[in-house]
Amino acid sequence: MTFKRYKSMPLRWNSIHAKLLATYLVLIGLGTFLLGGYLLWSFYMFFMKMKQAELEIWTTNFTQDVTEAIRKNNIVKIDALVRRYGAPDTITLRIFSANGHLLATSAPDIDRQVKNWSDIPGMKIALSNQTVNGVAKGVLSDEDRLYTVRPIIENGRRVGIIRMSFTLGQFQRQFRSLWITILATVLLTFVLCAFISACLANSLAQPILAMRNFAVRLGNGHLGEKLNILRKDELGQLADELNRMSELLASVDRKRRTFLANVSHELRTPVSNVKVTLEALERGAISEPELCDRFIQTAQQEINRLSRLVQDLLYLGSVEAGVTPLEKQSVSIRSLINRAVQTMELRTFPLRLKIDNDIPDLQLQVDSERLLQALLNILENAIKYSRYPPKIAISGYIAGNQMLIKITDSGMGISQEDLSHIFEEFYRSDSSRHSEGTGLGLAISKRLVELHGGKITADSVVGQGTTITICLPIINE
Structure with missing residues (x-):
């Protein structure tokens, strides 16, 4: 049975889908808005530095032209230079005397209203022979302006002060338009990334939810189902492992059910025989000595069989x-x-059965009692099914890093159909249905050999016999 690939579930705030989506949105929002802010800040700083550099170049060039006029106190020439360099709408140029009195300006209508020029930004610093740059409001307006105030120094003495300012109104309008454009771009990017993130979160969360539901169904006993998630990443590997676990659990459950059925069957026969024997004795068979002895012997045999089975x-x-x-x-x-x-020997002597033993003298790291039990179970089977003339051969040799032990009997052999099942619990071939035993000997031997890190196999030819091969690892310690 194939489990449904995805099972849609409502989006809950505590679900992994919501957490993944929220994480993606926070990271995308933080990243895009930080990037947009950084671009705006970088553009603003680049523009301001560029304009500040232009102001410094202009004031430097103007200083060279106006210094001689100030030294000669040629106000006409100073005023002509100021009007030539200044621009009424964008650039305001002012020339001050050494003590800060206004000599010439490119904005006379505004400047004649100013009473105290020392309160204008940058003037006090310039009066201490330092150049200052900055941004401030206009002299009598709220318009932001970029300004430079430079003292005019000749022969180590201040002869005047230049103050040039540049209006930022046009730039601010352009910057506002740019800010809106970048903001719209950031929002569009965020929406697109949010959509992609939702798809990505869904592609990650849905397989996890499907695996969660699949695990719940396994816990409720729906074994053997298959989860159909076709991915090549870690989630696909996890789905493959869940499918493998489901198959393994289904196989274990089938074996458990088969085992319980076999145990019930094996226990039912001796228990029923003992019950029938006791009922016969109760109905009067006990009064006949010969019949009573036969019934008691039968009951003892069934009880011994039941005891061996339980053990x-x-x-x-x-x-x-x-x-x-x-x-x-x-x-x-x-x-x-x-x-x-x-x-x-007690089993082989009455049968005149010969066991040939050709094993090399090799030391292995094993649990001697456990491995002895496995060997005894195999030998018991070989003795039980050997035909005349009875013969068992035990041989061994080293192959690489393994020790191989072969036990071959001269029995009737096992068909290929039965050969693949002889190590299963309670399995008996048709030829051994009526033999004594519990049907667990070879199963126990297989488990004991596997505990040693080895494996056990069987080969057989009908009419010629069977060979059991035990492979044990050689560990040098």
Whole structure:
């Protein structure tokens, strides 16, 4: 089942969509308005510096022309120079004497109303023989003007003062128009970026919301569904991992259900047999000694079978849960296999079964008791299904950084259909349906070998026998 790719949800202020969008909008708004403000400020400062430099150049050039006229007190020439350099609408030029009295001006109608020139911005500083630049209101108006006041120095002595000012009205009107243009551009940029951010936030938030909903459905038991998010970034990788987890959980759930069904089936048979036996004894079979002994023997066999099944289940559960960690130590594999063969002698002697052992003397880091249990389970299966003349061969060799142990029997073999399932819990092939055992031996062996970082495989030819191969890593410590 494929889970719906995106599930639309209302935008809430505490949702990741809203938080992402808010973050983008704040960053975009801050960035665009800071950039617009910086552009306006840079343009303003550039213009002011440019005009200030022009004023300084003009006053410098004018100083060279007017100095001689001031020294000779030629008011006519001074007035002619002021009228030539000054412009009534934009540039106002004033010439003062050394003590600050007005000698000539390009704006006589305004300047004749001024009583005290020392209060005009820049004049006091110029009277201390310092040049000053700045912005101030007009002499008798509220118009902003850029001004320069420069003392005229000759032979180290102040002979006069020049004050030139430039009106900023036209510039301010142009700057206001520019400010509106930049503001409109910034707002348009913000709107476009906000739209792009909303799309980006939605593209990031919707897959996350879809994965959240998918995880909730997994938690509610809808296992095996698939999340369809086609992305190649980290979100796509996370979606792939969620799909893999969903498949894994579905597989585990199927195995759990199968395991529970198998356990129920395996437990039902011995319990039913014991129940039937007890009922028969209760109905009067106990009064017949021969029948009573047979029923009691049957009940004991079923109870022993039930006991082995419970013990194997408990052992398998403890192995899979990792309750008892491996106690690894350096162990001789040859000695361990010899020990397993000796343990099975009581089973092999009555059958006159021969076990050939050709294992190299190699030390491995293993838990000897756990690995011995795995070997015993495999040998028990091999003995159980060996045919006449019974023979089991155990061989081993080193392949790279692995130790391979092969256990081959002379049994009837296993079909290819059954071979891929023999390590599953309670699985039995058709040829072993009526044999004794719990069906957990090879499953336990597989778990024990995997705990050692190895793997176990099986090869079989029907009518010739079966070979179980154990691969164990060689770890040099």
